[in-house]
Amino acid sequence: MNEPFDLYPSRTGNRESLLPRLDPVVYEDPRYSHSEFSLTEDQVASYEENGFLVIPDYLPELVSPLNEEIDSLKDRMAGAEELYTEPDSNALRTVFKPFAHSRLIDSVSRDPRILQPVMQLLGSQAYIMQSRINVKPAFTGKSFPWHSDFETWHVEDGMPRMRALTAWIMLTENTAHNGPLYVVPGSHKRYISCAGRTGKDNYKTSLKRQTLGVPRQETMREVLEDHDIVAVEGKPGSLVIHECNLLHGSPDNISADPRTILMFVYNSVLNRPVAPFGGVEPRPHYLSNPDTAALEPLAAPLTEEDIRWLGAGPAPATARVA
Numbered sequence: 001m002n003e004p005f006d007l008y009p010s011r012t013g014n015r016e017s018l019l020p021r022l023d024p025v026v027y028e029d030p031r032y033s034h035s036e037f038s039l040t041e042d043q044v045a046s047y048e049e050n051g052f053l054v055i056p057d058y059l060p061e062l063v064s065p066l067n068e069e070i071d072s073l074k075d076r077m078a079g080a081e082e083l084y085t086e087p088d089s090n091a092l093r094t095v096f097k098p099f100a101h102s103r104l105i106d107s108v109s110r111d112p113r114i115l116q117p118v119m120q121l122l123g124s125q126a127y128i129m130q131s132r133i134n135v136k137p138a139f140t141g142k143s144f145p146w147h148s149d150f151e152t153w154h155v156e157d158g159m160p161r162m163r164a165l166t167a168w169i170m171l172t173e174n175t176a177h178n179g180p181l182y183v184v185p186g187s188h189k190r191y192i193s194c195a196g197r198t199g200k201d202n203y204k205t206s207l208k209r210q211t212l213g214v215p216r217q218e219t220m221r222e223v224l225e226d227h228d229i230v231a232v233e234g235k236p237g238s239l240v241i242h243e244c245n246l247l248h249g250s251p252d253n254i255s256a257d258p259r260t261i262l263m264f265v266y267n268s269v270l271n272r273p274v275a276p277f278g279g280v281e282p283r284p285h286y287l288s289n290p291d292t293a294a295l296e297p298l299a300a301p302l303t304e305e306d307i308r309w310l311g312a313g314p315a316p317a318t319a320r321v322a
């Protein structure tokens with residue numbers, strides 16, 4: 001059988017190199033750019049240029065219900081394989097695939113205030129390829145090294161092209177002190193082909209402490225010669241959208257305040273995964289969602305009544321309020 005040609009090879013040995021990006025950042029399709037919740041031209045241009053966008057105080061009314069839901073979810077999902085702890089302690093680091101266990105989170109992922117801008121940037125319908133809550137507890141929340149998400153999704157999940165993004169909601173204030181996401185604006189315009197080789201079940205360790213797909217210091221030095229680092233700060237309820245190839249990472253949280261975020265990775269339905277390019281077995285369903293059916297935005301933004309009705313409910317199948 002013919003293997004698909006790999007436009008973005010990575011982890012093929014000892015070499016590391018900066019390659020050109022071969023895909024657009026913003027995909028134009030007028031069918032998806034004229035909704036009630038479309039981004040403005042300036043917002044789209046800024047996303048194209050910088051690889052990320054912050055919409056301050058965008059969904060403040062979702063913050064308390066989501067935080068309550070996450071507290072309940074931690075109990076409901078206790079012992080599940082979707083839960084990952086910090087590398088050096090039993091403190092919870094990440095809850096994967098929360099939308100499959102929560103009617104509220106499932107509905108938030110289809111709220112038109114999020115899904116319409118996502119479809120606008122991707123120029124197509126989309127599905128949730130991955131979703132996670134990164135808890136980053138006070139004092140104990142550990143760092144994430146520099147990486148491009150696309151590099152991992154390409155090598156380990158078979159995402160063919162750069163046509164995906166992460167939309168995430170701040171559920172606590174994200175400050176300079178509590179381990180905010182660091183991004184390198186403009187870094188999404190090149191691709192770092194990283195050194196190394198992916199071993200079997202790499203995800204079991206990488207999701208606690210990533211080593212593969214992390215550029216070497218000399219490569220990062222080269223990138224940072226002409227790019228800055230920006231800390232993404234904001235009030236609870238702010239929405240951030242970052243492009244799949246944007247270099248990002250974050251420091252330890254040594255402050256007294258948790259930094260909790262809810263992330264939805266949307267992939268274009270025109271970019272469904274193929275066999276992983278790293279020649280490894282596909283990762284589990286909670287890292288690369290096998291349900292690639294296009295999401296329909298809810299008919300209207302979630303109201304307080306919807307939120308009350310959806311709260312603390314386990315089964316997304318009954319959550320369709322559209």
Ligand SMILES: O=C(O)CCC(=O)C(=O)O
Nearest residue numbers: 134144149181248249250
């Ligand atoms: O939550 C963080 O600080 C980092 C998250 C991250 O790097 C990722 O989800 O890829």
